[in-house]
Amino acid sequence: MSVDAETALAHEPPGHKDELRLWLRMLTCTTLIESEIRTRLRRDFDTTLPRFDLMAALDRAPAGLSLGEVSRHMMVSNGNVTGVAARLEAEGLVERRARPGDRRAQLLRLTPKGRREFARQSAAHEGWIAELLAGVTAVERGALFRLLGHAKISVRNALPPEPSA
Template identity: 40%
Template sequence: MNQDESSSKQRLRLWLSLLRTTRSTEAELREFLRVEHDTTLPRFDVMAALYRVPQGLTMTELSRYLLVSNGNVTTVVDRLVLDGIAKREQQANDRRSLRVSLTEQGSAQFTQIASAHEAKVNQLFADFSSEDIEELLQLLKVHAHKETPHEKHGRA
């Protein structure tokens, strides 16, 4: 096997390892949120996005932020509104567009869940030293800044 083939196989192993790690970690977090907080990962993700932007987001902004379809976001937001966690408000400058934000109850609930979520993530990655984490972050940062063919054509 020549150097190019060896590097190619190594990159394939890297991809599979990253995918396996991501999937197993996500499965752990989904189960944790379900069992310990009676919530779902998509619901947590929507709440996190809205928490980071207190003035709220339009449904389009929210779906772009989360990299999911408007339909997926609408289903989660509908439930959050029904549960008193989020609210929808018409924008003064565009009556067709709604802005979604967390209610006081939603902010308080998110703060509590986010703290527990952070502790769980900390536990899941406890085997990594600060130096290991910084090195991994730097390596991933280099890769993340490469523009993919989909991004070049506006499809990502």
């Protein structure tokens, strides 16, 4: 898995391919990092990125989050969260509790075991990211962060408006 679509495009006839090439390079970077992280999560912790992400969301919210809140946080569909949460619950890493005063909603929280487990995973994860980005200087990182901020705003502005927020 070494060639990427981006380099292949470099010899296309000139045009407005500029944004496209930027997008493909962005995608390549993200895919490279993401699949390496998936591999290591599996190898070292026998877990997956979605599980890790869900636990990360809960770790930042000690009071718990509803499934819907998790879904918005992770930018995935709500039906998706149902399944991932069910598996984490089966492993004893997450627990559900009824939300007082609303019998529709449930609060998801890390169990003590889940909190311990996530602490180990997130420490390793942070190290992995630093390792993968070690070749980018602090100055470059700052510039990238800022420019990606602009890109994020650009995309959000071009997106269809959300049902409030």
